[in-house]
Amino acid sequence: xxxxxxxxxxxxxxxxxxxxxxxxxxxxxxxxxxxxxxxxxxxxxxxxxxxxxxxxxxxxxxxxxxxxxxxxxxxxxxxxxxxxxxxxxxxxxxxxxxxxxxxxxxxxxxxxxxxxxxxxxxxxxxxxxxxxxxxxxxxxxxxxxxxxxxxxxxxxxxxxxxxxxxxxx
Amino acid sequence: xxxxxxxxxxxxxxxxxxxxxxxxxxxxxxxxxxxxxxxxxxxxxxxxxxxxxxxxxxxxxxxxxxxxxxxxxxxxxxxxxxxxxxxxxxxxxxxxxxxxxxxxxxxxxxxxxxxxxxxxxxxxxxxxxxxxxxxxxxxxxxxxxxxxxxxxxxxxxxxxxxxxxxxxxxxxxxxxxxxxxxxxxxxxxxxxxxxxxxxxxxxxxxxxxxxxxxxxxxxxxxxxxxxxxxxxxxxxxxxxxxxxxxxxxxxxxxxxxxxxxxxxxxxxxxxxxxxxxxxxxxxxxxxxxxxxxxxxxxxxxxxxxxxxxxxxxxxxxxxxxxxxxxxxxxxxxxxxxxxxxxxxxxxxxxxxxxxxxxxxxxxxxxxxxxxxxxxxxxxxxxxxxxxxxxxxxxxxxxxxxxxxxxxxxxxxxxxxxxxxxxxxxxxxxxxxxxxxxxxxxxxxxxxxxxxxxxxxxxxxxxxxxxxxxxxxxxxxxxxxxxxxxx
Numbered sequence: 001x002x003x004x005x006x007x008x009x010x011x012x013x014x015x016x017x018x019x020x021x022x023x024x025x026x027x028x029x030x031x032x033x034x035x036x037x038x039x040x041x042x043x044x045x046x047x048x049x050x051x052x053x054x055x056x057x058x059x060x061x062x063x064x065x066x067x068x069x070x071x072x073x074x075x076x077x078x079x080x081x082x083x084x085x086x087x088x089x090x091x092x093x094x095x096x097x098x099x100x101x102x103x104x105x106x107x108x109x110x111x112x113x114x115x116x117x118x119x120x121x122x123x124x125x126x127x128x129x130x131x132x133x134x135x136x137x138x139x140x141x142x143x144x145x146x147x148x149x150x151x152x153x154x155x156x157x158x159x160x161x162x163x164x165x166x167x168x169x
Numbered sequence: 170x171x172x173x174x175x176x177x178x179x180x181x182x183x184x185x186x187x188x189x190x191x192x193x194x195x196x197x198x199x200x201x202x203x204x205x206x207x208x209x210x211x212x213x214x215x216x217x218x219x220x221x222x223x224x225x226x227x228x229x230x231x232x233x234x235x236x237x238x239x240x241x242x243x244x245x246x247x248x249x250x251x252x253x254x255x256x257x258x259x260x261x262x263x264x265x266x267x268x269x270x271x272x273x274x275x276x277x278x279x280x281x282x283x284x285x286x287x288x289x290x291x292x293x294x295x296x297x298x299x300x301x302x303x304x305x306x307x308x309x310x311x312x313x314x315x316x317x318x319x320x321x322x323x324x325x326x327x328x329x330x331x332x333x334x335x336x337x338x339x340x341x342x343x344x345x346x347x348x349x350x351x352x353x354x355x356x357x358x359x360x361x362x363x364x365x366x367x368x369x370x371x372x373x374x375x376x377x378x379x380x381x382x383x384x385x386x387x388x389x390x391x392x393x394x395x396x397x398x399x400x401x402x403x404x405x406x407x408x409x410x411x412x413x414x415x416x417x418x419x420x421x422x423x424x425x426x427x428x429x430x431x432x433x434x435x436x437x438x439x440x441x442x443x444x445x446x447x448x449x450x451x452x453x454x455x456x457x458x459x460x461x462x463x464x465x466x467x468x469x470x471x472x473x474x475x476x477x478x479x480x481x482x483x484x485x486x487x488x489x490x491x492x493x494x495x496x497x498x499x500x501x502x503x504x505x506x507x508x509x510x511x512x513x514x515x516x517x518x519x520x521x522x523x524x525x526x527x528x529x530x531x532x533x534x535x536x537x538x539x540x541x542x543x544x545x546x547x548x549x550x551x552x553x554x555x556x557x558x559x560x561x562x563x564x565x566x567x568x569x570x571x572x573x574x575x576x577x578x579x580x581x582x583x584x585x586x587x588x589x590x591x592x593x594x595x596x597x598x599x600x601x602x603x604x605x606x607x608x609x610x611x612x613x614x615x616x617x618x619x620x621x622x623x624x625x626x627x628x629x630x631x632x633x634x635x636x637x638x639x640x641x642x643x644x645x646x647x648x649x650x651x652x653x654x655x
Contacts, residue, residue: 145234146298160312
């Protein structure tokens with residue numbers, strides 16, 4: 001299989017994800033932030049495709065870029081955009097922020113300096129073809145119990161949402 | 170094809186889920202004013218059924234569902250602990266729900282569903298399944314904490330617990346991801362063999378640390394304990410009785426499994442595991458901060474919250490101690506702590522009255538005369554929490570400390586003993602208030618209903634049984650520890 005996963009595409013998609021990610025938190029208008037977030041999610045979907053994970057990429061687009069973004073936009077419509085724009089966007093936790101950034105920077109340099117030795121060789125061989133079928137076989141085969149028990153998790157969450165949001169108690 | 174034995178190995182979970190669904194289905198069919206009793210009885214039958222199913226499981230040890238779940242003595246021990254705790258809390262909640270006008274269907278349903286998660290946590294041996302089970306149990310407790318919706322404190326408690334708790338869960342999940350990166354597997358025995366073959370890479374250390382952050386939050390160990398007093402103060406008291414015991418013990422089961430099974434080769438060889446100093450530090454800080462915090466509390470619920478932090482610390486001492494004695498000591502401690510803490514919170518819950526009004530130390534003055542039953546049982550639980558002989562707390566602490574000494578953890582043992590002495594002061598303060606001070610105001614004590622009495626008697630019986638005849642439980646715990654370390 002001739003790889004489409006060239007370094008150019010990797011850097012292009014990563015840069016797009018990073019730039020739009022920064023835009024999400026720096027834009028004052030929440031609608032702009034939401035649109036920037038869509039670009040982040042789409043470029044992540046592209047990265048998943050490069051890892052030969054078409055199913056994850058598809059789910060990423062349908063669920064996140066599709067479903068969850070619509071929810072975001074609904075919420076944005078409910079709050080007053082003009083008032084949000086006048087509010088201060090950043091809090092005053094400079095010290096903590098600088099400390100966290102410095103720590104992250106040190107970690108980044110460490111990883112860069114040590115190179116591959118930090119990350120052990122991957123021991124699991126990912127199947128390159130029939131990815132979607134593999135996901136299905138695992139979900140309904142080996143991973144059946146966690147997959148089914150997740151429905152109980154959703155049920156608990158729904159009951160919780162009803163209990164917390166109901167008007168009359 | 171899935172064998173029938175596989176289903177038997179998750180039978181308690183199936184029973185709990187079924188009865189939870191029955192409660193939710195029956196709820197709308199009953200008039201809202203008189204639904205507490207029937208729903209509560211269904212839930213009680215469900216939890217007792219799960220207890221029976223856990224005992225029945227003993228005949229079917231082994232893995233199920235592609236090695237995601239393992240039934241062994243260890244899992245049965247924690248299954249019994251969690252399901253019995255759920256049954257006791259359900260039994261004690263009848264009156265509380267009526268007085269506080271809390272909707273019974275959702276309440277009992279969530280307790281049963283949460284118990285499914287906790288039970289599964291103790292038998293799961295795969296990190297993804299553990300994560301989902303942990304989320305089921307956590308989300309149910311977040312919601313249960315906010316059930317007194319008319320009260321701002323309860324809503325605050327729920328929201329605080331939810332936000333911090335989901336943050337902690339994210340840490341745990343990140344730890345799982347890194348562990349997968351380091352070893353190529355999320356299956357605990359496979360992680361153990363990968364670590365044995367290739368040694369622990371740097372990534373595995375980070376993964377352990379992140380998982381410990383996530384789980385340390387759930388067991389309220391320092392430095393991740395800050396949420397505890399506020400959440401316990403605001404949440405409904407029977408819920409606190411539940412969430413300070415059952416989910417916590419389930420998380421301890423997960424910790425025992427992850428920490429000891431993945432490191433079993435180095436532990437059996439007698440060397441210190443990679444997470445040793447981390448657990449040591451957390452145990453010392455939890456004990457000290459918990460006991461010092463409890464000293465200055467005037468609100469009994471907050472005081473018990475700080476005491477819960479301290480007890481998480483004592484339990485972690487057992488983790489730092491030698492493997493076999495340490496695991497069985499931790500398991501014995503878990504059982505004793507569940508009995509005494511649950512009982513204490515049920516007394517507090519009943520005495521607090523409508524709207525959780527009477528919770529300060531001054532309210533407890535003269536309780537010995539006004540309600541001998543409540544005062545007597547609370548006294549037994551408190552002296553057990555101190556660790557006075559003839560109660561469960563004594564042997565629990567004794568086994569933990571002796572395991573720590575056997576592992577040459579002299580300093581940690583000294584810190585623990587000093588802390589026990591500090592702890593005695595604030596527990597005794599409550600007893601003194603109940604018996605030796607006269608009440609300044611007239612506080613109505615509600616008639617103690619049958620459900621609360623039964624719960625209290627069961628807890629007292631457990632505390633005294635473990636305090637006088639600890640042999641059988643300890644022997645069972647030792648056998649489980651051996652099955653875990655194999």
